[in-house]
Amino acid sequence: MAKTGRTDTANQREIATMNQAVLARLKADDSVQVLVDDKLQLFGIPDFFSAEECERLMKMVDETARPSPVFDVDYGKQARTSYSGDLDPYNPFVRMLHRRMDDLMGVPENWGETMQGQRYAVGQQFKAHHDWFDTSQPYWTGEVALGGQRAWTLMVYLNDVEEGGSTDFPKANIAVPPQQGTLIAWSNANADGKVNMETLHAGTPVVKGVKYVVTRWYRARAWY
Numbered sequence: 001m002a003k004t005g006r007t008d009t010a011n012q013r014e015i016a017t018m019n020q021a022v023l024a025r026l027k028a029d030d031s032v033q034v035l036v037d038d039k040l041q042l043f044g045i046p047d048f049f050s051a052e053e054c055e056r057l058m059k060m061v062d063e064t065a066r067p068s069p070v071f072d073v074d075y076g077k078q079a080r081t082s083y084s085g086d087l088d089p090y091n092p093f094v095r096m097l098h099r100r101m102d103d104l105m106g107v108p109e110n111w112g113e114t115m116q117g118q119r120y121a122v123g124q125q126f127k128a129h130h131d132w133f134d135t136s137q138p139y140w141t142g143e144v145a146l147g148g149q150r151a152w153t154l155m156v157y158l159n160d161v162e163e164g165g166s167t168d169f170p171k172a173n174i175a176v177p178p179q180q181g182t183l184i185a186w187s188n189a190n191a192d193g194k195v196n197m198e199t200l201h202a203g204t205p206v207v208k209g210v211k212y213v214v215t216r217w218y219r220a221r222a223w224y
């Protein structure tokens with residue numbers, strides 16, 4: 001599991017402000033289901049992407065996905081055995097979906113990272129981790145100078161998985177099953193803008209079939 005934690009106090013304040021606005025917006029949105037609202041804030045929206053959009057994205061993931069540990073941030077040895085890759089941020093279809101997510105959140109496009117696609121074959125998984133950057137890693141110096149911490153996570157399941165592959169939040173005792181088009185969103189921080197350790201989560205091993213997801217992380221300020 002990645003070491004998690006600090007960010008500077010200015011970034012904490014930015015995250016706290018963002019959190020308040022985003023939480024109010026999501027709770028006022030009829031399409032949004034509140035899945036957890038005590039230890040962490042976790043929301044779900046069925047059919048956020050259409051089946052056609054999911055099919056198109058899965059093809060794009062197949063074109064970009066490579067073994068995750070080779071080029072991604074270090075989540076710890078073998079924590080992540082899926083294949084992953086960033087989608088093309090200039091692709092009009094990707095941008096259209098980015099904007100839909102930004103509108104849900106009520107934040108500018110350049111607060112969101114480019115959607116990252118992931119494909120898990122049978123047996124592949126993403127072991128329990130936090131999405132917060134590991135501040136002990138060399139890449140952190142660059143990240144803090146740019147967008148700061150990953151304040152929010154949005155994830156969309158692109159297909160139904162025959163067996164396995166749920167996203168588990170062990171501290172909140174909830175397992176979200178993959179369902180095509182469903183978006184889940186959670187804040188990685190507490191109200192004070194500091195990391196919420198209860199957001200520990202895992203992509204559990206696929207037992208049968210294959211699993212495709214896209215993830216878009218949001219900072220609390222522009223990162224490009």
Ligand SMILES: O=C(O)CCC(=O)C(=O)O
Nearest residue numbers: 126166167202203213215
């Ligand atoms: O695939 C999942 O269910 C979880 C993925 C995840 O946690 C991540 O991409 O950070």
Ligand SMILES: [Fe+2]
Nearest residue numbers: 129130131201
């Ligand atoms: Fe994650």
